[in-house]
Amino acid sequence: MQITQSLHAAILVANLEQSEYFYGTILGLSKVERSLKFPGAWYEIASFQIHLIVSEKIVPDMVDSEKWGRNRHLAFSVTDLDAAKQQLISHNCPFQVSASGRAALFTQDPDGNIIELSQVQLN
The missing domain is CATH 3.10.180.10 (2,3-Dihydroxybiphenyl 1,2-Dioxygenase, domain 1)
Structure with a gap:
């Protein structure tokens, strides 16, 4: 394969x-x-x-509520993490800054699905 x-x-x-x-x-x-x-x-x-x-039934599956990045998540690259953070704040979305020190944060959609937003430097 x-x-x-x-x-x-x-x-x-x-x-x-x-x-x-x-x-x-x-x-x-x-x-x-x-x-x-x-x-x-x-x-x-x-x-x-x-x-x-x-789906009529959503089963929450967060296993680590302190560090969202240690749960199942989707990761997206953003060009400006500060702008992404301000967008989340302006819409009252919960978020956590990455504990690793990377330029990344985690948010949740309305059903608790975790989304990572990372500012990746392009070479």
Whole structure:
């Protein structure tokens, strides 16, 4: 087997409207069309997609509430971490600065899914 590309990650959400606001407005991801019949929404970053799938039952799975980065999470690169932090603050989103000292922070979507935002220096 040779894996050639990461295509998408699926995230279960309870309230599609709240989740679309978080991923589309707060994080600023681009929504893409989908033709599936079950409730959900797809967002895209470059060639990678986030699939929000509505579920009646969301099971919280945070195992380390003190250090969010030690839980399951998605990680995104941002160009300006301070601007990302201000965006989260302006929308009253919870966040934690990375305990490692890296230029990164962690936030949670409305269902508690953890998102890492890292400022990565491009060479």
